[in-house]
Amino acid sequence: xxxxxAQATLPKSSQPTRGRGVTARILRRAWSYTxxxxxxxxxxxxxxxxxxxxxxxxxxxTKMNVxxxxxPPLFMEGGKLPHFxxxxxxxRDLLLRSLIGLRNAFAIGVVSVIGxxxxxxxxxxxxxxxxxxxxxxxxxxxxVQMSIPVVILAIxxxxxxxxxxxxxxxxxxxxxxxxxxxxxxxxxLSERQKEYVRAAKILGASDLRIMVRHIAPNILPPIAFVAxxxxxxxxxxxxIFGFIGIGIQPPTPTFGTIISSGTQYxxxxxWITIVPGVLLALALSSLNLMGGVLxxxxxxxxxxxx
Amino acid sequence: MAFAIEFFLRRIGQGLVIVLLVAFxxxxxxxxVPGDPIxxxxxxxxxxxxxxxxxxxxxxxxxxxxxxxxxxxxxxxxDLGRSFIRGVQGGSTGGSQDSAGFDPESRASVAExxxxxxxxxxxxxxxxxxxxxxxxxxxGLAAGLRxxxxxxxxxxxxxxxxxxxxxxxVGVVLIFLLSAKTGLLPAIGYKxxxxxxxxxxxxxxxxxxxxxxAISVSVAANLGETYFDVGLxxxxxxxxxxxxxxxxxxxxxxxxxxxxxxxxxxxGGLFVVEYIFSYPGLGMLTINAVFQRDFPxxxxxxxxxxxxxxxxxxxxxxxxxxxxxxxKF
Numbered sequence: 113x114x115x116x117x118a119q120a121t122l123p124k125s126s127q128p129t130r131g132r133g134v135t136a137r138i139l140r141r142a143w144s145y146t147x148x149x150x151x152x153x154x155x156x157x158x159x160x161x162x163x164x165x166x167x168x169x170x171x172x173x174t175k176m177n178v179x180x181x182x183x184p185p186l187f188m189e190g191g192k193l194p195h196f197x198x199x200x201x202x203x204r205d206l207l208l209r210s211l212i213g214l215r216n217a218f219a220i221g222v223v224s225v226i227g228x229x230x231x232x233x234x235x236x237x238x239x240x241x242x243x244x245x246x247x248x249x250x251x252x253x254x255x256v257q258m259s260i261p262v263v264i265l266a267i268x269x270x271x272x273x274x275x276x277x278x279x280x281x282x283x284x285x286x287x288x289x290x291x292x293x294x295x296x297x298x299x300x301l302s303e304r305q306k307e308y309v310r311a312a313k314i315l316g317a318s319d320l321r322i323m324v325r326h327i328a329p330n331i332l333p334p335i336a337f338v339a340x341x342x343x344x345x346x347x348x349x350x351x352i353f354g355f356i357g358i359g360i361q362p363p364t365p366t367f368g369t370i371i372s373s374g375t376q377y378x379x380x381x382x383w384i385t386i387v388p389g390v391l392l393a394l395a396l397s398s399l400n401l402m403g404g405v406l407x408x409x410x411x412x413x414x415x416x417x418x
Numbered sequence: 419m420a421f422a423i424e425f426f427l428r429r430i431g432q433g434l435v436i437v438l439l440v441a442f443x444x445x446x447x448x449x450x451v452p453g454d455p456i457x458x459x460x461x462x463x464x465x466x467x468x469x470x471x472x473x474x475x476x477x478x479x480x481x482x483x484x485x486x487x488x489x490x491x492x493x494x495x496x497d498l499g500r501s502f503i504r505g506v507q508g509g510s511t512g513g514s515q516d517s518a519g520f521d522p523e524s525r526a527s528v529a530e531x532x533x534x535x536x537x538x539x540x541x542x543x544x545x546x547x548x549x550x551x552x553x554x555x556x557x558g559l560a561a562g563l564r565x566x567x568x569x570x571x572x573x574x575x576x577x578x579x580x581x582x583x584x585x586x587x588v589g590v591v592l593i594f595l596l597s598a599k600t601g602l603l604p605a606i607g608y609k610x611x612x613x614x615x616x617x618x619x620x621x622x623x624x625x626x627x628x629x630x631x632a633i634s635v636s637v638a639a640n641l642g643e644t645y646f647d648v649g650l651x652x653x654x655x656x657x658x659x660x661x662x663x664x665x666x667x668x669x670x671x672x673x674x675x676x677x678x679x680x681x682x683x684x685x686g687g688l689f690v691v692e693y694i695f696s697y698p699g700l701g702m703l704t705i706n707a708v709f710q711r712d713f714p715x716x717x718x719x720x721x722x723x724x725x726x727x728x729x730x731x732x733x734x735x736x737x738x739x740x741x742x743x744x745x746k747f
Contacts, residue, residue, distance in 0.1 A: 256439045259724040263686040268447050271708035348584045352690055355586040378594050389587035396582035404578050
């Protein structure tokens, strides 16, 4: 479908509600918020640090060093280069460990959100488009899935087997796809009635083609903006799993394991727990602020209100 | 009245099916994921023949559907079974003293274990909700009533910030600041009501951002509706319109949010928070049960949790149809 000519010639009522230009307009509106630019800068800075850190900092994230254990961060008395944020109980550099933890958490967040977005929306569009008993069964399935608290599901699956990054991602996707299925189904229900869908059908397009080429491109971008918020949520879940001991296993550093190992030394070496958490909270704040602004911008463009 | 009866009959039926399916999912997962409870019950030194025999006696070698059928009949008759690991006296037994054989009668009943843990969890949840409301209602209302102005932005900042604080980290930071460093409040374990305060604060920090956002969006949307302006034109004061009409209408989506999202988050939060603080509630019981492959406890808690979610969703739907009769089911 060539959307620009279609929009120019068809009467307004038969146009798809959300043309391609909407995505650009939402992004432009979001960028006009100062908050968006600040958050994006912070995020970019952290991303650069994560990529360059391991080359610049002359220390190891996994090698133990008994003489340098429990070093406080540089801003405290007793801090020592190259350990900007100090070292943990085994003399490992905390900044490096946090950066690697951040990278892993972000990777897990992005991959799992892409997974739940694709699977959830595919099921949602299919259910909404087909309707009937297919719809009923798929939606009851989301009811069941949503009635199992994420943490129970996660500890049941991950607590039993030896967790790998892949199984952590699988659990996150399993726990969160229903939300995307519900939302995309709802939008598909109203989109199915639109003239452009009927037009495509009359022209002989197959159901699969209508769903993939016509409905999906129209309804998915607005949902994708909100998915940014879920990346941050998934990163928090990853940290929780690590803390309970059902996340990615040592020696790979994750925030959960860093924080839980530090709790034993809270009185004498509080920085082991607290400083990496600040870094994580900073990363998550920037993601959440970007997500929040994108959501606002989306609502303003789509509904013309706040 | 007829409306209410029809509503509940229909929804209770649907709810039972959902709980049954959830139970089946958890039941199956427990049995297909690696990890044999028998090894933990009997200890590592047990000969393989004894392991097999005990497993067969407990019915763990039957087909999953047969096991599930037996489990459902048992639960339907009001018996949640006995723990694999925990002794009647409390505390975990297991290990070598059982290597001669396994006697289910020496184990604590799941219903009793849950009965002991539940009040602690409820107390924590209630205090957590109170703290959440204290933070989010004023902030959310201010943000909603001054949409687009500074309270609105403040609401966005506060909720974006709070939602970025992982509960495990907040928990440890609060332990450090309020307990380890200053000794203001006790933190680990449970020896009195004061032990609930810090965990409840962590819960509130987790739940508040969602509620702040929801309140502000809902109130702002209602202020934009025609009925608000009409009321003003007819001479009602802004204050009266907000107090009598806007708040009532804004409450409907909030009720829905409370059911669908907040209770789920609260349950998940309880598990994690109890684990951080070694707080002796349901979450602690379940996490320990998972690590010990104590199937009966995990199954019972999963049923209970999904039952609570389903029931709350039902009540919420009923409440919102009563507040707003347009939303017939």
